[in-house]
Amino acid sequence: MAKRSKTNNNSANNVKTARIISVASQKGGVGKTATVTNMAVGLVSLGYKTAIIDMDAQGHIAFSFGIKKSNLKKTIYDVLIGEASMSDIKQHAFGVDLYLSNNSLSDLSPKVMTHLNAKLFPAPKYLLKKAIGQIKMQYDYILIDTSPSNDIPTMNSLLASTDIIIPVLPEGLSIDGIYDTIVLIKEIQDQGSKVNILGILPTMVQDHTNLHHVMLQDLRKQFAETPDIKVFDTVIKRAIRHGLAQTHGEPDIKKAPEYLSFVKEVFAIA
Ligand SMILES: Nc1ncnc2c1ncn2[C@@H]1O[C@H](COP(=O)(O)OP(=O)(O)OP(=O)(O)O)[C@@H](O)[C@H]1O
Ligand SMILES: [Mg+2]
Incomplete structure (x- = not known):
């Protein structure tokens, strides 16, 4: 039986409800999908009941778990x-429940934002929150993979989340992407969301290079003065094994031990 995260239990009536974590960055290719995938298999290895929702029309979570996105009959788009x-769209692989997407998710914005459909979708940014209501009692953790943009699927993801993790490559343009992401999250918080930024995760770090070493130090210095946003102690190294796991569709926490340290750090679990 899955362990129950103490923080997820409502001690008054002992009802479990998942922590819902979006991995988000306005910058592409910074390891969002790799982070969601490896965190999920890491949490499962620790005995936590974990799901992933793919809110990126690229459908990379299916690929990362060895599932062909073109074979999916119904996806998160149909739910939204x-x-x-x-439950109609649930898949299961490597111990993780998967709620997958494919290109159809690009139709979400034209479908739900049009005046013609305003009555059908009165709250188009809260469709995912509503969908998660169907499953959140079943899990300890629900992780959401997002696209590198501030589109309707991303807004839905952030507004449905309790927490956000921002992955970053310790390089100039990527670091700049953090600030765009933080601005977006502040907008969401201004709309009344209580979503919490868990922190910034340095990814694909090549600590033998001067650039990454210096940029990482800089990054830690920049955020040392913002007590509400931390840069995690754990960093994810650039390694071929990460790329290969994704290409082969075979996530394996034994080959991604940094991510196990990361989930232990971020959720203070063992
Ligand atoms: N730590 C790592 N070391 C080496 N390669 C990595 C690592 N993490 C991810 N990759 C590879 O880098 C590429 C980008 O990673 P990923 O797809 O996770 O980024 P992303 O932020 O989700 O991208 P997008 O913005 O397009 O969704 C992928 O080919 C992935 O296999
Ligand atoms: Mg991705």
């Missing part, structure tokens, strides 16, 4: 527009 339930 009310034509399927979460």
Whole structure:
């Protein structure tokens, strides 16, 4: 039986409800999907009941778990527009429940933001929050993979989340992407969301290079003065094994031990 995270239990009535974590960055290719994938298999290895929701139309979570996205009959898009339930689309691989996406998710914005459909979708940014309501009692952790943009699927993800992790490559343009992401999150918080930034995770770090070493030090210095945003102690190294695991669709926490340290650090669990 899955362990129950103490922080997830409502001690008053002992009802479990998941922590919902978006991995988000306005910058592409910084390791969002790799982080979601490896965190999930890491949490499963520790006995936590874990799900992933893919909110990126690229559908890379399917690929990372060895599932062909072109074979998916129904996806998270169908749930969001009310034509399927979460249980209809659930897949299971490597111990993780998966709620997958593919290109169809690009139709979400035109479908739900049009005046014609305003009555059908009165709260188009809260469709995912509503969908997660169907499953959040079943899990300790629900991780959401997002796209590198501030589109409707990303807004839905952030507004459905309790927490956000921002991955970053310790390089100039990527670091700049953190600030765009933080601005977006502040906008969401201004709209009344209580979402919490768990912290910044340095990814694909090549600590033998001067550039990464210096940029990492800089990054830690920049955020040392913002007590509400931390840079995690754990960093994810650039390594071929990460790319290979994704290409082969075979996530394996034994080959990604930094991510196990990371989930232990971020959730203070063992
Ligand atoms: N630590 C790592 N070391 C080496 N390669 C990595 C690492 N993490 C991810 N990769 C590879 O880098 C590429 C980008 O990673 P990933 O797809 O996770 O980024 P992303 O932020 O999700 O990208 P996008 O913004 O397009 O969704 C992928 O090919 C992935 O296999
Ligand atoms: Mg991705």
